[in-house]
Amino acid sequence: MQQDAFTAGHDLQIASSFRHLERQLAIWNAKWRGERTLYSIDGETLDAESLNDQEKLIAILTWSALPGSSRHHWGTDMDIMDKKSVEAWGKPFELVPEEYQQGGPCYELSCWLQQHASTYGFGFPYVEYKGGVAAEPWHLSYQPIASKLSHHITAEFLHELIQSLDIEGKETILESLPMIVKRFVVIDKE
Numbered sequence: 001m002q003q004d005a006f007t008a009g010h011d012l013q014i015a016s017s018f019r020h021l022e023r024q025l026a027i028w029n030a031k032w033r034g035e036r037t038l039y040s041i042d043g044e045t046l047d048a049e050s051l052n053d054q055e056k057l058i059a060i061l062t063w064s065a066l067p068g069s070s071r072h073h074w075g076t077d078m079d080i081m082d083k084k085s086v087e088a089w090g091k092p093f094e095l096v097p098e099e100y101q102q103g104g105p106c107y108e109l110s111c112w113l114q115q116h117a118s119t120y121g122f123g124f125p126y127v128e129y130k131g132g133v134a135a136e137p138w139h140l141s142y143q144p145i146a147s148k149l150s151h152h153i154t155a156e157f158l159h160e161l162i163q164s165l166d167i168e169g170k171e172t173i174l175e176s177l178p179m180i181v182k183r184f185v186v187i188d189k190e
Helices: 002-007 021-032 053-063 083-089 107-120 143-152 155-164 170-185
Strands: 012-016 077-082 139-142
Touching: 002 012, 002 107, 021 053, 053 170, 077 083, 077 107, 139 143, 155 170
Parallel strands: none
Antiparallel strands: 012 077, 077 139
16 A cells, blocks of 8 residues: 555655553543643643543543553554655644645545555544544554454453553543443444
């Protein structure tokens, strides 16, 4: 797929791939403590201190997976970019939807992938916002394996895992697990 993308004029490169549980936990904890920026679904910056725990939980989950539920843990999912276009763009690259829309450095690659990714077994699990995870046009998943793994992420599995972690917001997470799994983990269409 990468070679065919290159032939079509796109420098398809991985921006992020496998992410260990500890890395996802560090991201989560930093966001919960207000050490990393929180965003609304519209991309507006949120003041973490002004949010109650449930609001903070939703804000984090909209853009970051709960540790243990991230598809990046599986080795089947990656975030992609058009590296040459990003470098030529000259602005900081942040993996935000605007970078994959018309006028953004990854727009042409995104269009090409929408047409061709399935030919290679890849799909976009977060192609559009459905009330849970924000649209991630950069997130590719290798479907033959990911579709099998996704069924193993249950509320029971996550409850046991979260209990064992030193995670910020643990009580709120555990109280909200059924909602988290339904809204942010289970994907209707693999």
